Amino acid sequence: MEKRNILITGGAGFIGSHVVRLFVHKYPNYNIYNLDKLTYAGNLANLKDIETKPNYHFIKEDICNFESILNIFKTCNIDGVIHLAAESHVDRSIKDPFTFASTNVLGTLSLLQAAKNTWQNFEDKLFYHISTDEVYGALKMDNPTGGDEPGGGPYGGEFFTENTKYDPHSPYSASKASSDHFVRAFYDTYGLPTVISNCSNNYGPYQFPEKLIPLFINNIRHGKPLPVYGKGENVRDWLFVEDHARAIDIIFHKGKKGETYNIGGFNEWKNIDLIKQLIKTTDELLGNPLHHSDSLIQYVTDRQGHDLRYAIDSNKLKRELGWQPSLQFEQGLKITVQWYLDNQDWLDNVVSGQYLDYYRDMYGNR
Ligand code: NAD
Ligand code: DAU
Secondary structure, eight states: OOOEEEEEETTTSHHHHHHHHHHHHHOTTEEEEEEEOOOTTOOGGGGGGGTTOTTEEEEEOOTTOHHHHHHHHHHTTOOEEEEOOSOOOHHHHHHOHHHHIIIIIIIHHHHHHHHHHHOSSOTTOEEEEEEEGGGGOOOOOSOTTOSSSTTOOOSOSOOBOTTSOOOOOSHHHHHHHHHHHHHHHHHHHHOOOEEEEEEOEEESTTOOTTSHHHHHHHHHHHTOOEEEETTSOOEEEEEEHHHHHHHHHHHHHHOOTTOEEEEOOSOEEEHHHHHHHHHHHHHHHHTOOTTTTGGGEEEEOOOTTOOOBOOBOOHHHHHHHOOOOOSOHHHHHHHHHHHHHHTHHHHHHHHHTHHHHHHHHHHOOO
16 A cells, blocks of 8 residues: 555644544555644544554644744655644634634645645645635525425525635635635646635534534533524534545545535535424433423524525535435434533533643643
C-alpha cells in the first residue's frame, strides 16, 4: 500500500476526529498528522481510542502561524491536506466576527501558501478544503407544511447544487465563502491541486454541545429549557457525521482536482419537528414517559440573519463517485442520543470546560 503523509487540520474537533479515526484505522501506511490549536472546540479526548496508534501524530499549532505551518510541511514531508480547522458556530460569529475572519480566511490562506511554497511539483499532491452549504445562502420555502410525515419534506423544490451562486449571510458563512474563493484562486492562479466539498448539517458523537442536537440532549437530561429560535420553522438537511467522513475519504482519493462536491443527507427537517423527535427519542432512552420533556420547549428571540432553509443536492457525488448516506435519520438520531447518554463524563467535562485546563497543562497555553 502507498505511503503518504497527510495533514488533517482541526482533527480534535467534531468532524475532524471522525475523519482522523477513519484514516488512522483504514490506512495504516499513511502517517496522519492531526494539527489543531485546541480552541474551546478542540478536545483530544475525542481521539482517546487511537492516540497510541503508530501512524497517528498530534501537533498543537495555530493554522494562522504561517512560519510554523511551513516548517511542518517541510519536516513532515506533507503530500496531502484535509483542511477542517475552523471557527464553526454561527452564533459565535455574530458576536465575534474577527476571530472567524482570522482563522477561516487567513488560516486557510496560510495553509494554501505553505502547500504552494513546499510542493516542488503538484503530482500526487492534494489540498482538500472542507466547507459548508451555508456559503450558498438560504432557500425559499415553497411548501411550509412539508409532506405528511415530519421530516418527510419536501419544503421546496429548489436545492443547493455545485453551481448555486454564493450568497452567504452570517459572518461564519461569509468567512467560509471567502476561504473557498481563496482555494479556487490558488487552483486557477498557481495550478495548486485542490478540491472542495460543501456539506450540510452534521450530527453524531463528539459534537460540541453548543450545536442544536447535543445541546438539547444535554438540556433534556438536566430538565433545562430548550431554546427554540423564532418559531422553529427553519429547515436544515441533516447528515450522520460518519457518512460525512466516508464522503471525505472518497473525495480525497477519487475526487477530480479543481472540482466541488456537495454532500448532504436528502434529509430535511423543520427545527421544531426535529426537536420533537429528539425529545421523544431521548425520553424513551431515559425511561421517561412519552411527552415528559415537551414542556421544556421555549420559543426565544430568533438568531439574527437566520437562514430559512438549507437543502443539498448531492447527486453529483452519488453519480460520479458512488457515495450516498447510509443511515436513516431516526436510526442515526437514536445512535447519537444513546452515545451522549452513555458518555455523560465526556459531556460533563466539555460543558464544565475541565478538558481545557487538562490540555492547557499538557501542551501549554498559546
Ligand atoms: P468544530 O468547531 O467541532 O472543530 C473545529 C476544530 O478546529 C477544533 O478542534 C478547533 O480546536 C480547531 N481550530 C479552530 N481554530 C483553529 C486554528 N486557528 N488553528 C488550528 N486549529 C483550529 O467544527 P466541526 O463542526 O467539526 O467542523 C469542521 C469543519 O467542517 C469546519 O471547517 C466547518 O466549517 C465544516 N462543516 C461543518 C459542518 C457541521 O455541521 N458541523 C457542516 C459542514 C461543514
Ligand atoms: O449547514 C452546515 C452548518 O451547520 C455548518 O457549517 C456549521 O458549522 C454548523 O454549526 C451548522 O450550522 P447551524 O447554524 O445550522 O447549526 P446549529 O446547530 O447552530 O443550529 C441548527 C438550527 O437550530 C438552526 O436553524 C438554529 C437552530 N437553533 C440552534 C441552537 C443552538 C435553535 O433553534 N436553538 C439553539 O439553541
